[in-house]
Amino acid sequence: MKMFIPENLDVDALLKAYPPRGIHNFKKEHLLYILHLITAIPATNKDLDCFKGFVPIYSPVLQKKIRNYRDYLDYLIGQARVLVTNNQYIVGLRSKGYQFNPRFSKKVKPVTDQQDLLESALKTENTFSVNKRKKYNHVLKWYNPCLQIDYDLAKAYIKEDLERKLKNPALRDFDVKTGQFKSPYTQYNCSELNIDRISNGFFVLSVDNNVHRLHSAISNLKSEIRNCITYNGQDLVSIDIKNSQPYISTGILKNSFWDASRKICTKYDLKGYFNINLISKSILKEIFNNNKEDIFSFIMLCKSAESKASSDLHRYATLVQQGQFYEYLAGEIGNELNIDYSDRKRVKADVFQVLFTDNRFLGQEEARPKRIFKDRFPDVYDLFAAIKRHDKTNLPRLLQRIESHIMLLLVAKRIAKEKPRLPILTIHDSIVTTVGNEDYVQSVLKDEMAKAIGFPPTLSLEYWHPSKMKFNDGSIFYGDERIAV
Secondary structure, eight states, X not given: OOEEEETTOOXXXXXXXXXXXXXXXXXXXXXXXXXXXXXXXXXXOTTOOOGGGOEEOXXXXXXXXXXXXXXXXXXXXXXSOOEEEOOOOBTTTBOOXXXXXXXXXXXXEEEOOOOHHHHHHHHGGGOOOHHHHXXXXXXXXXXXXXXXXXXXXXXXXXXXXXXXXXXXXXXXXXXXXXXEXXXXXXXXXHHHHXXXXXXXXXXXXXXXXXXXXXXXXXXXXXXXXXXGEEETTBOEEEEEETTHHHHXXXXXXSHHHHOTTSOOOOOOSTTOOOOHHHHOTHHHHHHHTXXXXXXXXXXXXXXXXXXXXXXXXXXXXXXXXXXXXXXXXXXXXXXXXXXXXXXXXXXXXXXXXXXXXXXXXXXXXXXXXXXXXXXXXXXXXXXXXXXXXXXXTHHHHHHHHHXXXXXXXXXXXXXXXXXXXXXXXXXXXXXXXXXXXXXXXXXXXXXXXXXXXXXXXXXXXXXXXXXGOBOTTSOBOOOOTTOOO
């Protein structure tokens, strides 16, 4: 395994110029590991909120590896001036953030002169408890040496992608969550780290304790680069749930989801009941702490909406079932606000705003799409707002928790039972398998999702192959003569 630090940072020269005399029992590998984390943390979680480029480092975890980590950070910030910090943290919510001094914020390079202690620290990032490994082994076992990446091709792609964005800043990717353009160097460095990990069989597997999603170097890899991945020399195909968050949200609009005492029904129609036994009652406990007052209010909102002859719950679910929700909302918002939604990413950004922003955001000028959604779907909005009343993250956490349970413990486990030799990987709302098995996986995915939600999802297929590699402006990557186009 390798560590990655800025390519223009000479650690030996740094230590010679600024001897770290204030660090008890100083170890160079500890210093390297902390520097490595600035790139490794965002590469391990691409959904991480790195506010203004500052990478949050969770102190309790770091302390388990380096007891006097604070001395190293103080040295790197104060004496050596390699790192800067925002000095901002919120207990239980946000860790203090760090980033490289601008003179080092460029491409990274691998460092291989590690000691045994650091090697051990890195390996612990890819371990599971006995119980957790047993629970998810039907998926984890496929992350093995048969899973390969075309290293040279992937590196050629990210190199050309970086050069294009540096020459033409208009090609930079826009982050809808932060409202800022992404750093081309950060994107390059994260991609290089994950490409290197996969090529060395280090998949950085973890199941988070928040929504129980399975994360890996592949799920954190830029989607275009996945076209370089094969399993045992076979091409792969990803079966994705279209509009997965709106789709899953139709399940929680039913009174039967919240009222666990109701009789379970598995009828596959629009008015079918959400089979709460399939996702475990513990989910409500995890998200809402079994707050009976909150749960009761959700039940009453659903009952009230279901009793209305003109409730918008059915219309919302129908649009989602027909795969028309995004198109409908884009049309309504676009016509009223004169917005061009030809770019699908912009539609998704506004849907993200509608579903997941704080209730208090409704009055802001930028919240016009959210107000239009409330006007078109008042009953749906009221339930979503109630769920987010105490914490705006409750709704996305709930939907992702339902998704992870169905995908990992129902869909993937059934496939493993019926076809134990069929390779399967998961990328949150999608199942990846070898080409030729997509019809079978689609049938299982539709069947299990229909049992849980009440109707099957709309699926899309994405075949992974080097010929599919494009840049974000749609131009084709011609970086290797092996690509047939």
